[in-house]
Amino acid sequence: MSWMNAPYAWILVAxxxxxxxxxxxxxxxxxxxAAALLALLMLAAGQxxxxxxxELGAPDLPTKFFWVKVEYLGVASVPAIWLAFALQYTGxxxxxxxxxxxxxxxxxxxxxxxxxxxxxxxxxYAGSALVTTGSLPVLHHTYGAGLxxxxxxxxxxxxxxxxxxxxxxxxxxxxxxxxxxxxxxxxLLPWMGNALYILGLSSDLDLTPLAFTLAxxxxxxxxxxxxxxxxxxxxxxAIFEGMRDGALVLDALDRIVDINPAGERIIALAAxxxxxxxxxxxxxxxxxxxxxxxxxxxxxxxxxxxxxESARHYDVGISTLSGRRGRLQGRLLVFHEITERVQAExxxxxxxxxxxxxxxxxxD
Numbered sequence: 336m337s338w339m340n341a342p343y344a345w346i347l348v349a350x351x352x353x354x355x356x357x358x359x360x361x362x363x364x365x366x367x368x369a370a371a372l373l374a375l376l377m378l379a380a381g382q383x384x385x386x387x388x389x390e391l392g393a394p395d396l397p398t399k400f401f402w403v404k405v406e407y408l409g410v411a412s413v414p415a416i417w418l419a420f421a422l423q424y425t426g427x428x429x430x431x432x433x434x435x436x437x438x439x440x441x442x443x444x445x446x447x448x449x450x451x452x453x454x455x456x457x458x459x460y461a462g463s464a465l466v467t468t469g470s471l472p473v474l475h476h477t478y479g480a481g482l483x484x485x486x487x488x489x490x491x492x493x494x495x496x497x498x499x500x501x502x503x504x505x506x507x508x509x510x511x512x513x514x515x516x517x518x519x520x521x522x523l524l525p526w527m528g529n530a531l532y533i534l535g536l537s538s539d540l541d542l543t544p545l546a547f548t549l550a551x552x553x554x555x556x557x558x559x560x561x562x563x564x565x566x567x568x569x570x571x572x573a574i575f576e577g578m579r580d581g582a583l584v585l586d587a588l589d590r591i592v593d594i595n596p597a598g599e600r601i602i603a604l605a606a607x608x609x610x611x612x613x614x615x616x617x618x619x620x621x622x623x624x625x626x627x628x629x630x631x632x633x634x635x636x637x638x639x640x641x642x643x644e645s646a647r648h649y650d651v652g653i654s655t656l657s658g659r660r661g662r663l664q665g666r667l668l669v670f671h672e673i674t675e676r677v678q679a680e681x682x683x684x685x686x687x688x689x690x691x692x693x694x695x696x697x698x699d
Contacts (some may be wrong), residue, residue: 343471347388347544354547355379357554362699366624369423376416377554380525383409391473396465399474406557408448411443411485414492417522421688424518425503446485459485473540521554530572581670582647584656587663589628601640601649614668625664627653628666637673648677 341346354377368548383406390402422430431612448458458481459586468473476482565658581598583591590613594606602609602617613626618640627636635652652669 341544344388344391347384347391349380350544350547351388353552354378354384363605368418368516369428372416372420376413376420378418379409379412380544380547381409382406383413384547387541387544391471396474399465399529400463403452407447411446413448414442414489415439416497418492421499425499427499442485442488446481449485453479454656456467467679469539487605490526493522498524509512517556521550522549524553563649580672583614583668583670584665585614585628585666589625589666591617591664597606598670601647601672622653624668628668646674647672 356382358374358377361370361377365371365374386402386406387410390399390406393399393402413558417435419431422428436605448454458479460477460482462477464475465472467473488510497519507593525543525546528529528542528544532543578595579597581601582593582595583598584590584593590611592611594602594609599605600625604617613657614628618624621638624636624638627634633654635650638651640647640649649670650673652671654667655663655670656665657663
């Protein structure tokens with residue numbers, strides 16, 4: 336089979352290139368939560384697409400089936416990586432313990448072993464034959480019990496990860512909601528294509544890798560339009576929407592990634608305007624605050640916002656947010672208003688100074 340006669344294979348090559356590009360983009364931003372997992376997810380998707388392109392371009396059944404086995408390096412791993420990404424992205428990264436990751440890897444490894452040894456047991460594919468779709472010879476499989484179990488397991492992981500992100504979308508601010516919708520749509524497209532293939536509705540042509548092209552474009556839009564990796568909602572569980580003190584969450588580069596309603600009132604700016612901006616740009620006159628953020632792990636600093644009678648005094652507590660391995664992920668700033676206390680101290684000081692002045696005048 337000539338590659339020139341398999342245009343769909345070239346589309347799959349483009350799909351793989353796009354996926355790898357997104358993987359590189361994510362890897363370069365791996366200090367951000369879930370960035371490394373997103374890179375791994377896109378790398379697995381790219382491997383899947385490229386191997387399927389090679390399967391379509393193969394001239395005979397044995398060669399095609401060899402590339403099917405290679406495909407499963409990506410096919411088997413994508414659902415588990417997706418769930419891990421969803422856990423990390425939604426602030427549940429502490430669930431990804433070594434034990435849980437090991438358990439999550441058991442089924443993909445078992446699926447790989449079954450597909451690579453299928454010739455001896457036919458538990459994964461009960462049979463395979465060449466059929467023609469248009470002018471393109473493709474594989475037609477008869478599924479075995481092992482493959483149906485793998486499909487059920489894969490869709491369970493997909494569903495769980497999707498539910499986690501859907502919950503985040505429903506309860507998060509507007510910007511995070513847009514991020515979540517971009518992520519959800521990017522994962523639903525490939526699995527819609529996969530469902531058509533599994534149910535035999537796509538003429539034995541696997542549309543999943545093609546759907547990855549559309550998903551990759553959508554994900555790229557989310558990465559650049561909504562700063563998908565730069566603005567992560569993982570710290571939201573540390574902020575209580577109803578707390579009276581203002582709270583700002585900064586990432587490792589001192590950019591605002593979350594803010595509660597009290598914080599919006601304190602800085603007099605809506606979350607949609609400040610999320611993603613450096614704290615130094617939002618509070619440009621608070622040099623002492625910026626210096627404390629850079630130099631100290633845990634500290635407090637008093638600041639004044641506003642001027643004249645509208646000036647408000649705050650005791651700002653600064654604490655670090657670290658990952659499981661102790662890597663700095665950002666900082667939490669809590670603004671506790673102390674205006675009344677400061678005014679009372681000024682009043683007491685004024686009275687003491689006035690009393691002292693009166694005493695000196697009486698002595699004279």
